[in-house]
Amino acid sequence: MFKIYRVSPKRTQEIVREISVSSQPRGRFFVLLLTSSLIASFGLMANSAAVIIGAxxxxxxxxxxxxxxxxMLRGNPRLLWRAFKTxxxxxxxxxxxGLLVGLPQVAFSDATSEMLARTQPNILDLLVAVFAGFAGTYALLDERVSPALPGVAIATAIVPPLSTCGLCLALGAFSSAFGALLLFLANFVSILLVALVTFAIAGLSRPIPGRKVVRQFGPTVVVFVVIAVILSNSLLRIARDRKVQQVITQTLEEQLSTSHRASLDQLEHRLTPRGIQVLATVRTQRTVSPGWVAMIEETIGERLESPVDLVVRSVRSRDVCALGSSLQAVRPKLDGTFLVKPANDFEDRELLASQVIRETYEREPGFELTRIEYGNRLGTGVVVAYVDAIRNIAAYEVQDLELTLRERLNDPELRFYLRTSAAQLRDRSGSLHVEWTNQSxxxxxxxxxxxxxxPIVLQTVNKQVDLKAIEAHFNWIGDHWKVLVEVIGPGEMTPEGIADIEKLLPESVELLFWRRADYVATKDGYTTYDALVERGLPERIQKLDELFESQQVARTLQATEGMKTDQSADRDDN
Known part of the structure; x- marks a missing residue:
């Protein structure tokens, strides 16, 4: 049944002559090899699969x-030595x-994914080499088959692992270099064994006595089996590693979707003799609690039946859609989807409450909804909104929001709480009160x-005894200015006094006085704490800069003297 693989005597002579000539260590061989190795090294450093294919x-x-x-098949020791040496x-x-290219370490400082793919061989790589070797051998036997296609497949398994080995040696990653070298040996032995079998079936071998078959082919088969066992263990290790990764990912995504409305961004783990170390990077609206991490750590440990050390790196993030802010985007799945619906009714209500608040204040500058939470207390829904605002939110505004939320969430008993973080708005004149100031x-x-x-308003007020005006805020009402004047000092301002001051102003101005209690009394009068501190602030900053520079110089001199002392001690020892 092997007759279809037989080649003619003439073709046999051509094959033997072609292989004998190409197996000699000549300059042409080394020029092509050097070119291929350099291309592969640069492609591995650039993490470019296209460049590696070119090599x-x-x-x-x-x-x-x-x-x-x-x-080996024809019993030609001279050809065997020449081909093996080449x-x-x-x-x-x-x-x-690869080593010489990687030594400068200018273009890269760490292993690329293309390099890492060739440092952990397994039994699958061995099977690839077997079929690649068969393709190349068959193309060599049948002159009607183009040698380009199997040549690419075989070269895939030879040059890149060797270049990777040299680059890993340059980085000092000796275990990875050994893995790349093991991949080359696996490919070498696989292709050799397949070539032996294919050439024998095709009739290229000379008659070999039975007792010599084991001696000629035994070592190759033994080496192949040993490498297959090693790579099988590697495959089993990779399979276990992937199972661990899958369990950790599934557990984290389950808990993140139900507990913290967050999504898993990256996951790294390492198997150690004492257990499993896990680093999970998650995108969330707030930092996860240590108790939650401990609970996940225990769950993963129970599922994997191994001690687990879990560290969660929390990255504050929000995925904003037209309905508001909610973490809905996850990593793309195999079916192409990357958006998920809220995992429960709480998340759905949070999303709707966020939409209501944003619709109310989306046109107001200086208002930002940073976080929103929905909960249930004794059967009553509770919405808590955290906002940054440059003005105080009035009680009637909170009440209107609560009524709107009750209607939109269909919960007549819902309670709404607003927690504001006031942000002070200042310009070159001082603080601005946007809820009062209206000049547009x-x-x-x-x-x-x-x-x-x-300045006229401030100077007029400052003429009063025991009062000092520090700021004036203008608000246009109808056809005149209503001015809120911030004053400090122990004096009192009566309605009659306010009316007398208004008569002294050149315009029809209505005055209101805001009595500030946070003032500082000096022998020269009254001032604010901020104004008192700002007087000498530039001089103090300059002194601090000079002190810092002098300390830096002193530390540099001290370090220099220490180095000189160490060098003197070394010379004395020598």
Missing amino acids: MLVSPLMTPIFGIALA EILGAFLAILS EAPEEQRARIPELK
Whole structure:
């Protein structure tokens, strides 16, 4: 049944002559090999699969393996030594070129994914090499088959692992270098064994006595079996590693979707003799609690039946959609989806409450909804909103929001709480009270007069005994200015006194006084704490800068003297 693989005597002579010539360590062979190795090294450093494929196309390392197989079958020790020497020298040159390229470490400082893919071989890589070897051998036997296609497949398994080995040696990653070298050996032995079998079936071998078959083919088979066992263990280790990754990912995603409305971003784990170390990066609206981490750690440990050390790196993040803010985006799945619906009714209600609040204040500057929570207390729904605002939110506004939320959430007993973080708005004149200051509705000529009116108002008020005006806020009401004047001091301002001051102003101005209790009394009068501190602030900053620079110089001199002392001590010891 093997007759279909038989080649003619003429074709046999051509194959033997072609392999014998190509297996010699000549300059042409080393030029192609060096070119291929350099291309592969740069492609691995650039993490470019396309460049690595280019290196595979010009690699000549396949032919010496065929020369070794042919020499073993035909009993040609001269060809065996020449082909083996060519393969060894070629492999050494490929590793050396990768080492020399990687030593400067200018273009890269760590292993790329293309390098890592070749440092952990398993039994699947061995099977790939077997079929690649068969494709290359069959293409060599049948002259009607283009050698380009199997050449790419075989070269894939030879040059890149050797270049990876050299680059890993340059990085000092000796265990990874050994893994890449093991991948090359697995490919070498697999291709050699398949070539032996295929050449024998095709009739390229000479008659071999039965007692010599074991001696000629035994070592190759033994090495193949040993490597297969090693790579099988590696495959089992990878399978266990993936199972651990799957269990950890599933547990975290389950708990994140129900407890913290967060999503898993990245996951890293490491198997150690004492258990499993896990680093999970999650995107969440708030930092997860240590108790929650301990609970997840215990759950993962029970499922994997192994001690687990879990560290959760919490990244504050929000996925904003048209309905508001909610963490709905997750990593893309195999079916292409990346959005999920709220996992429970609480999340759905949070999303709707967020939409209501944003619709109410979306046009108001200086208002930001940072977080929203929905809960249930004794059968009553509770919504808590956290906002940053540059003004105080009035009680009637909170009441209106509560009524709207009750209607939209269909919960007549719902309670709404608003927690605000006041942000002070300042300009070059001082603090601004946006809830009071309204100048946009005033006529243009009136707005243009504010820089003139403001000092007049302050100077007029400052003429009163025991009072000092520190700021004036203008608000246009109808056809006149209503001015809120911030004053400090122990004096009192009566309605009659306010009316007398208004008569002294050149414009029809209505005055209101805001008595500030936070003032500082000095022999020169009254002032605010901020104004008192700001007086000497530039001088103090300059002194601190000078002190810092002098301390830096002192530490540098001290370190220099210490180095000189150490050098003197070293010379004395020598």
